[in-house]
Amino acid sequence: MRRRSSTSVSMDLSLAPVTSEETPFQSASPDGKPLEAQLPFLRFAERHRRLVNVLIQQNVQLLLEGPLTQLMRTPRLIDFDNKRAFFRSQVRSASDRYHGSLRIHVRREHIFEDSFHQLRSKTPEEMRGKLSVQFHSEEGIDAGGVTREWYQVMARETFNPNISLFVPTGGSTFQPNPNSIVQNDEARGTNHLDFFKFVGRVVGKALYDGQLIDAYFTRSFYKHMLGQPLTYQDIEGVDPEYFKNLTWLLEHDMTDVVDLNFVEEVDYFGRVEHVELKPGGRDIKVTNENKREYVDLVAEHRMTTAIRAQIQAFLKGFWEMVPRDLISMFNDHELELLISGLPEIDVDDLRANTDYHGYSPASPVIQYFWEVVREMDKEDLALLVQFVTGTSKVPLEGFKALQGIGGPQKFQIHKAYGSQQKLPAAHTCFNQLDLVEYESKEQLRDRLMLALHEGATGFGFG
Template identity: 30%
Template structure:
């Protein structure tokens, strides 16, 4: 298997090189190629007519080609140094400890930054598990859950809008924001959905610009923002600023504001001028539009510039593909997060069976129980069987969900192979027993066990 894979890695790029050689050596072929290059039509020239599912396929194919290219480069480097090639060099192998998940992940990704474009494989130290996709999904899930916890301080959760936003606290090292960006990039690159609740503005900033500029001094992540963008994060603040814009009485006397804002940082209130001398410039009916625009720009761009720039470079260190130019901000969000809308009836229609027929009593019991679950238990079932409670771009049909008959004792709990989106279900004798065992299984689904 290794020989076949190495052969594919070596030969794939030469297929394209042979086409280029044909163009150079055959004058007639070259003329024809120039003709078609001038008049060739491509749907990629008109991304607004391409569906998000088609764009996902384009990005996947581009990712696969980059993975092959990076693996081939590693192979050539090994051979040129007369070292024996092995399978591990074809992957981005991360070894992390559960108790030190963030620090280990940051160290591994920093140390192996040259391998980010290889296929990702994760190993939890001290656990006997081979990653065929399931451990990678769990690594993403646990890491995101820990980083976005309010006590961690990197992101602020806004209850009114149910989303996270970047903390404006100043620090000496923004490497962990780069880690979060790299996580999002790796998720897109490896076709994994994440449970991240960023506002739409975040994805607009992530594509500003869609390709990293050659000049490192060029600002990144700065986009045109408005009150609508702020409303998705801080609806109360946006409402207050709208009232200011529509206020008909004396703005200067009634609001008594200046071009200065205040933010709390580690219990200390700090002031920032929205423009030079802003603390001495009163807000009036004549300049209130400027005040609101500067306020929104400060909140969404300037106050978090270093944090977001690190996040931006982390994402594009993995996803530096021209295919991103096809995407709108809302499409990036769908690629990263998938869809939170669960259609369990669609999952039922697209489920495959191994050892069971869909008319078997156990299967009928299973779907009666699952379709009657509340939303939180349905999400737990999806996470238990696939490693994520989000629905991919193509819907439930893209999950390739399978229920297999387990020949073990009916005293056992259901078992899942998240690598293959497979549920192994014993033939329980009653609907009550199936429901009880299923709830216990899906409610205790963290970690990898091998008996």
């Protein structure tokens, strides 16, 4: 499996997102002109992207008035830094309308439960108030530091396996637990969906307040948050081994090899149940002719259908806090950085824990690569780690503890073959970057940066 560049022809069949509503940035442009009328300017912006982004950096309000508003049709042309600055400016403008306070008193050992019961009845307007947190039996006035700590502790508790709301996936990411119904409590009048709405509100409020939280979701879940369609390749971030099996299924002749029907096995508290992926699926055999449909449906079931109620509850809370039209300017990789912040990436540590295949540390292209990496800013370093590993999260123990499909797996650079116009490709199952033997540092930089900025959304087979 490798990541595709934006210049590749996609062979993916998009899976339906949780909601079929069109995102605002896919609709008419801000000035109401049809897309055809915008094309000359967009072509200009494509050619002069660096200059355009310098102008935006000097005044992000240009995205609200004048010709640069047309960029909201194609937010990929806007640098992440500028998107983030624009997002913060709009949130600050909205927050000026809310002057209330939001005070909570929580026990540190019961922070999730206490916060939930004190905030669940608040209106969206009240939730936008200035948060003030007091930890039980702890001295100190909240001048901002206590609130930041509350967000961090809340993030850890949200993914606590004892709460059973989210489950870890193949890497360091999480997605909703399909069996989260175990959290239903009729005596207290709560159910698991109430908790998901609450978590959505907390994540949304963190964005609204400009607070960073240690929360890393699967790529498919970020896409749900953005209202973007999924592709079956996104399941790699949920279950790398299962993705590998689906890859094998698509690439090989199934005749007399695999006996499958359009049914998915579901583990419901130790009891195996069978769910039909389409009407009459129990009686429909998977063949070479319909195996692509099977792969799409089984991937959709795992990433959407089986957890649809949990996703919808989370999104209801999330979008109460963050305007959907504002958040949709980001892609899934950028949304992770917006929520969790830019990681501290130690290039020396990354280099010390990199294996080479087909190259050696002394190979010219490898020397070019590390020179380019050292010249990257924080945003591009984070995109590089995302591109190769699937998430910007760096293990606490450093890159020596990087995980792959079968356990610990170092960062890898493999020699690729073909034209020097070929973009670098990544195999996130194996933390692997493929590089052809570029003839110069400048050529490597151009191809790598194009892959990171234009080819980091979507997957395909090469």
